[in-house]
Amino acid sequence: MHQLHGRLLHVVLRDLAKTYGPICHLKLGQISFVSVTSSEVAKEVLKTQELRFAQREKIKIFEMTSFDHSGMVFAPYGESWRKTRKICVMELFSPDRIRHFRSLREMEISGLVESVNRTAGLPFNLSKMIFACSNSIISKASFGSQCKRQEELLLAIKEQLRIAGQVSLPVIFPSLQFLYHLDGTKSKMSRFQTLYDDILGSIIADSRIRAKSRDHSSSYKENLADVLLMLQESPETGFSLRDNTIKDIILEMINGGTDTASSAVEWALSEILKNPDVMKKAQTELRDALKGKTILEESDLEKIKYLKLIIKESFRLHPPVSVFGRVVREDCSVHGYDIPKDSLIAINSWSLGRDPNYWENPEKFFPERFLGSSIDLVGNHFEFLPFGSGRRVCPGAGFALASMELMLANLMYYFDWKLANGLSPEELDMAELSGLITKRLNPLLVVATPHQPTA
Numbered sequence: 437m438h439q440l441h442g443r444l445l446h447v448v449l450r451d452l453a454k455t456y457g458p459i460c461h462l463k464l465g466q467i468s469f470v471s472v473t474s475s476e477v478a479k480e481v482l483k484t485q486e487l488r489f490a491q492r493e494k495i496k497i498f499e500m501t502s503f504d505h506s507g508m509v510f511a512p513y514g515e516s517w518r519k520t521r522k523i524c525v526m527e528l529f530s531p532d533r534i535r536h537f538r539s540l541r542e543m544e545i546s547g548l549v550e551s552v553n554r555t556a557g558l559p560f561n562l563s564k565m566i567f568a569c570s571n572s573i574i575s576k577a578s579f580g581s582q583c584k585r586q587e588e589l590l591l592a593i594k595e596q597l598r599i600a601g602q603v604s605l606p607v608i609f610p611s612l613q614f615l616y617h618l619d620g621t622k623s624k625m626s627r628f629q630t631l632y633d634d635i636l637g638s639i640i641a642d643s644r645i646r647a648k649s650r651d652h653s654s655s656y657k658e659n660l661a662d663v664l665l666m667l668q669e670s671p672e673t674g675f676s677l678r679d680n681t682i683k684d685i686i687l688e689m690i691n692g693g694t695d696t697a698s699s700a701v702e703w704a705l706s707e708i709l710k711n712p713d714v715m716k717k718a719q720t721e722l723r724d725a726l727k728g729k730t731i732l733e734e735s736d737l738e739k740i741k742y743l744k745l746i747i748k749e750s751f752r753l754h755p756p757v758s759v760f761g762r763v764v765r766e767d768c769s770v771h772g773y774d775i776p777k778d779s780l781i782a783i784n785s786w787s788l789g790r791d792p793n794y795w796e797n798p799e800k801f802f803p804e805r806f807l808g809s810s811i812d813l814v815g816n817h818f819e820f821l822p823f824g825s826g827r828r829v830c831p832g833a834g835f836a837l838a839s840m841e842l843m844l845a846n847l848m849y850y851f852d853w854k855l856a857n858g859l860s861p862e863e864l865d866m867a868e869l870s871g872l873i874t875k876r877l878n879p880l881l882v883v884a885t886p887h888q889p890t891a
C-alpha cells in the first residue's frame with residue numbers, strides 16, 4: 437500500500453513485475469488483487485479463459501450515483517449486460533451510426549479550428565480546447581444540443597472520475613464504507629445524482645415531446661436518448677428500459693467517452709510536438725494529398741496513412757486506460773497460479789506497450805514500427821490492448837477513433853505548431869496524472885500559426 441502512495445499504479449505494478457514475474461498476487465487491504473503484465477498471461481485471461489473473467493469490478497463511487505444499477509460498464513456478465521451492450525453497439529457504435537455522426541464531428545472540429553485561429557499567434561492551452569471539443573462531440577451524440585447545463589454536467593462527471601480514480605481506504609477496505617459518509621464523499625455524490633437526475637430527466641422529457649410531435653411512422657434517431665426512448669416504446673426490445681435505465685446508460689456513455697478520447701488526442705499531439713520529424717511527415721502527407729482543400733471532410737482521410745500509424749504508436753506509449761480491471765467469476769488457475777473467485781485482475785496495458793520483450797526500442801516514438809504490421813487496436817494482439825479485448829472490449833473504439841483522426845488531421849493541416857514560452861521539443865515534459873484515466877499532468881501550452889492551403 438505504501439508503494440502506491442503518490443505513485444502511478446501502472447508504474448508500481450510494472451516495477452513489482454520485474455521482481456515477482458508477470459502475474460503477481462497482492463493483498464490490498466481486503467482486496468485480492470492480481471496484476472498481469474505479460475501478453476501470454478493477458479491472453480490466458482482475456483481469451484483462453486475469457487468467460488471466467490468477463491466481469492468488471494463495481495466502483496462504489498459510480499454506484500452511488502446510479503439510478504437503477506443497470507447499464508453496461510459494471511453490469512455482471514449475463515443477460516441484462518448482453519442486451520444493453522447489443523443496443524449500444526447497434527444504435528450508437530455500428531459503422532452506420534458512426535457515419536451518421538460524421539456531420540456532428542465535422543461541425544464541432546471546425547469550431548475547434550476557429551478557436552485555434554482566434555488565438556492569433558499567442559500562446560494558449562491546447563489541452564483545454566481538445567477536452568471541450570471532444571466532450572461536446574460525445575455529449576451531443578448522447579443527448580443532442582438541448583442540454584442547457586452541459587458545462588455543469590461535465591464538471592460533475594470529471595470530478596466523479598477524479599474521485600473514482602483515487603486508491604482510498606474504503607476502496608481497499610470495503611467494510612469501511614462509512615468513511616465515505618465521514619469525508620463528505622457520500623453527500624457530494626448525492627448532490628451529483630440530483631444534478632444528473634434534473635438534467636437527464638429534462639433531456640428525456642424534451643426528447644419525448646419532440647418524438648410525439650413527429651410522424652409516428654418515422655424512426656427518428658438523432659442521438660442516443662432518442663434511440664433509447666424509441667426502444668422503450670417498442671415491443672421488440674425484449675427487456676424493460678425504464679427511464680432510470682436510460683439515465684444510467686447515457687451517463688455511462690458520457691463517462692466512458694469523457695477524458696478517454698480527449699486524453700488520447702492530447703497524448704498524440706504531445707508526441708507530435710516532441711518529435712518534429714513526425715510532425716513534418718504528417719503535415720506533408722496531409723497537405724500533399726489534400727492540396728488546396730479549404731474544408732476537410734472525413735472522407736478525405738481514407739487516403740491518409742501516416743496519421744493512423746501515429747495514432748497507434750501514441751496508444752502504445754500512452755493508453756488512456758493504462759490499467760483495466762476484470763473480476764474472476766469462479767476459482768481458477770492462470771499460468772499455473774491459483775486465483776480465488778472475486779479477485780480483481782488488473783491488466784497493465786501501459787507496461788505491455790513498453791515491454792522490450794515485444795517492442796524494439798520501446799521508449800522511442802516511432803510510428804513506422806506499425807507499417808505493414810497486422811497488430812490492430814481492438815485486442816487481437818495481447819501486447820497491445822488500448823481498448824481491451826474480447827467480449828468486454830471497448831464498444832466506443834470506432835467512435836473515438838473517428839473523432840481522433842479528424843481532429844488531428846485538422847490541427848496538422850491548418851496550422852504549424854510550436855511550444856509556448858520558447859520551449860524546445862526535448863523540453864516538453866510527459867508527466868502523467870494518476871487516476872482511472874491517465875492524462876497529462878500539465879496542460880499542453882502551444883503557439884499555432886495558420887497555414888494557407890495552396891492548390
Ligand code: HEM
Pocket residue numbers: 492508509510521574688689690692693694696697700755756757760761821822823824825826827828829830831832833835836
Ligand atoms: C480513446 C478512447 C477510449 C479508450 C482508450 C477506451 C478504453 C477502454 C477500455 C480499456 C475498456 C475496458 C475493455 C476491457 O475490459 O476489455 C473500455 C470499456 C468501455 N468503454 Fe471505452 N475507451 C475509449 C472511448 C470510449 C467511448 C468514446 C465510449 C462511449 C461513448 C466508451 C465506452 C466504453 C464502455 C461502455 C465500456 C464497457 C464495456 C463493457 O463492459 O461491456 N469508451 N474502454
